């Protein structure tokens with residue numbers, strides 16, 4: 001609010017200046033050119049009746065107009081009878097108030113005043129800004145929480161991320177134990193995932209569980225900072241942290257500091273580079289097993305500078321994804337604990353209908369519902385309030401009819417992912433599919449199936465062919481179920497992978513009889529030459545047809561997997577095995 005007001009004043013002043021500028025411009029331009037004439041010539045002309053008008057003032061010069069329309073300027077005699085003489089010769093005398101120089105001075109004063117005001121305003125503004133940053137800095141330093149102690153109980157869903165962080169609790173509490181075994185404590189943990197998925201919450205929970213202080217800063221806070229202040233803030237943050245001993249340092253929006261440096265000097269500003277360097281120095285500076293853990297969070301792991309991800313820095317990376325239906329149910333339950341819910345509220349149903357909602361959005365949904373219920377003086381929060389809140393929460397987002405369009409998207413994704421999973425299990429049963437989901441992750445667009453091939457030194461021709469079929473499984477399933485015209489762009493990444501594998505198989509590894517035992521990269525410098533392309537296309541078609549046939553032959557299983565995905569959104573390894581065996 002305050003800042004808003006300040007900027008309003010700034011804008012007003014700025015506009016004021018512009019108006020004055022324009023006025024002056026017009027003023028100057030409307031003024032005629034004046035011929036300077038001697039007083040003597042002037043008087044002769046007056047006596048000759050040639051002078052039409054004189055603008056009389058107290059300034060050293062006077063201006064006037066001749067009968068022929070030209071304007072002149074001459075010395076002002078400032079004699080007492082000057083006006084009388086002019087009048088006697090039939091010249092009109094117009095007395096201008098004050099004098100034009102005074103007007104000029106006034107104008108300059110006005111100008112100076114405005115500039116002064118602006119300068120004052122700006123300096124005040126920036127000194128306030130500096131003040132603000134300095135107080136912010138001390139605020140951060142003293143922000144050693146006791147935020148009524150958040151624990152992992154306060155984080156619903158996100159089981160994998162919670163598990164990874166739970167391991168660290170013991171590291172913080174008993175660093176000596178680990179150093180006795182020569183184990184190095186992880187220094188930096190990077191939490192990545194979409195906004196509002198509970199990254200901050202997890203970091204706080206880690207500090208809460210270990211019962212150590214929690215220091216939080218935000219990367220973007222460092223951007224507007226004056227030169228050098230960012231780096232010194234980092235240093236003082238770590239100094240403070242060391243003073244308290246064991247603690248958790250949380251750096252939100254680390255991408256603001258650690259953007260990929262594109263070439264030399266480009267990319268991030270010098271200032272953020274300096275701040276980032278200070279951070280890296282501090283991190284490699286603290287002693288092993290000190291009991292300090294730095295947790296950073298980002299929504300954009302892909303834009304991070306590699307330097308941040310190196311060993312000894314944020315080498316542990318944990319994905320914090322959007323919750324699936326089960327996770328959403330848990331989050332809804334957690335956040336409705338302190339809210340009076342009517343019996344007609346079915347949180348399972350709400351969870352089911354809030355696909356792609358983050359934890360923060362779910363919390364927001366319940367909060368809005370509570371406000372609507374309160375406004376209507378209802379005793380409890382009813383389903384209709386939640387329905388209404390739903391539209392408030394998604395307002396401004398792409399208008400999606402939550403039952404129809406979303407459902408169609410989900411169905412396509414479900415069959416696509418089921419196709420990948422089923423082909424994996426049919427063609428390479430030794431490959432583990434640890435998880436299938438239709439909730440988009442940072443790494444995959446639609447949904448993804450994790451594929452862990454057994455460790456092998458070499459890939460056989462059969463392996464490559466199988467992997468190509470697995471990649472094609474998504475598109476093949478879409479085509480079988482929804483028809484040739486309904487295939488989607490969801491397979492673009494799959495096709496890229498399949499193409500790369502195929503071109504290598506044919507053009508590089510000499511695995512096709514027709515193209516022979518030749519590495520076409522050596523011969524032509526590019527394996528994607530015409531022979532290879534023609535042959536790859538043929539082979540790809542063959543594999544795609546085989547994939548489709550395989551799915552058709554196992555359509556029952558495909559349907560089962562897809563339907564389970566639609567219902568649960570995520571299927572784990574065991575469940576998948578059961579579905580395939582059944």
Ligand SMILES: Nc1ncnc2c1ncn2[C@@H]1O[C@H](COP(=O)(O)OP(=O)(O)OP(=O)(O)O)[C@@H](O)[C@H]1O
Nearest residue numbers: 154155156195196197198199200201331359360363
């Ligand atoms: N898994 C969860 N369990 C319970 N509450 C959650 C969960 N995820 C998010 N929330 C709610 O959303 C709020 C915001 O989450 P948080 O600030 O931790 O998200 P974030 O991932 O750090 O987001 P950002 O990337 O925007 O900083 C939390 O305070 C909490 O109320």
Ligand SMILES: [Zn+2]
Nearest residue numbers: 474490491494
């Ligand atoms: Zn796919």
